[in-house]
Amino acid sequence: xQQVKQNxxxxxxxxxxxxxxxxxxTNSMFDYFLWYKKYPAEGPTFLISISSIKDxxxxxxxxxxxxxxxxxLSLHIVPSQPGDSAVYFCAASxxxxxxxxxxxxxxxxxVLP
Amino acid sequence: xxxxxxxxxxxxxxxxxxVKIECRSLDFQATTMFWYRQFPKQSLMLMATSNExxxxxxxxxxxxxxxxxxxASLTLSTLTVTSAxxxxxxxxxxSAQGTDTQYFGPGTRLTVL
Numbered sequence: 001x002q003q004v005k006q007n008x009x010x011x012x013x014x015x016x017x018x019x020x021x022x023x024x025x026t027n028s029m030f031d032y033f034l035w036y037k038k039y040p041a042e043g044p045t046f047l048i049s050i051s052s053i054k055d056x057x058x059x060x061x062x063x064x065x066x067x068x069x070x071x072x073l074s075l076h077i078v079p080s081q082p083g084d085s086a087v088y089f090c091a092a093s094x095x096x097x098x099x100x101x102x103x104x105x106x107x108x109x110x111v112l113p
Numbered sequence: 114x115x116x117x118x119x120x121x122x123x124x125x126x127x128x129x130x131x132v133k134i135e136c137r138s139l140d141f142q143a144t145t146m147f148w149y150r151q152f153p154k155q156s157l158m159l160m161a162t163s164n165e166x167x168x169x170x171x172x173x174x175x176x177x178x179x180x181x182x183x184x185a186s187l188t189l190s191t192l193t194v195t196s197a198x199x200x201x202x203x204x205x206x207x208s209a210q211g212t213d214t215q216y217f218g219p220g221t222r223l224t225v226l
Contacts, residue, residue: 032213043119043206043217044157051213089156091215099210100147103156 136207
């Protein structure tokens with residue numbers, strides 16, 4: 001049973017445009033959500049996170065939106081750059097699980113020059 | 114940002130030998146560290162949770178006698194793959210738990226011949 005789902009395995013976007021990556025979850029216990037970026041043969045790099053008490057968090061070109069009622073979060077990258085091309089994982093955790101992360105399956109983002 | 118290192122980054126060994134992988138949090142103390150394994154084109158699979166000064170907690174299906182984990186200090190956890198076999202070849206990634214966020218190491222590519 002996948003508790004965190006990224007239904008789009010891949011996404012292509014033109015340079016300079018907005019990239020929107022989506023993530024859905026089923027476990028209502030999750031109270032903290034994170035986005036990681038990963039290149040092949042490297043560990044994930046933390047990008048941005050959001051607590052369940054918020055509905056938006058922004059850091060530079062990256063904004064994460066959380067819709068608790070829909071159990072949905074999204075990562076917006078504006079403007080997209082070729083260097084953003086990577087696999088993006090969303091992850092969720094809750095305080096009762098020692099903050100273990102449950103990962104989505106990832107979305108391969110390709111930003112076209 | 115928080116930095117987590119892994120050593121070695123790449124190791125090739127003969128079948129039947131043991132391999133030790135180190136995970137260090139360089140600029141923060143981590144009571145909890147995690148070990149993951151990534152199969153090709155798949156998401157990260159949590160193997161075990163490593164707590165400083167106590168026994169690791171293994172996920173279902175992970176052999177604790179094969180994957181020995183030691184978390185001797187607040188900045189170091191080690192994973193030893195004992196009597197490695199070719200099917201143990203994989204990309205192993207550790208992470209260290211910060212306040213709410215896990216920070217990942219760069220990963221170790223293990224190849225067992």
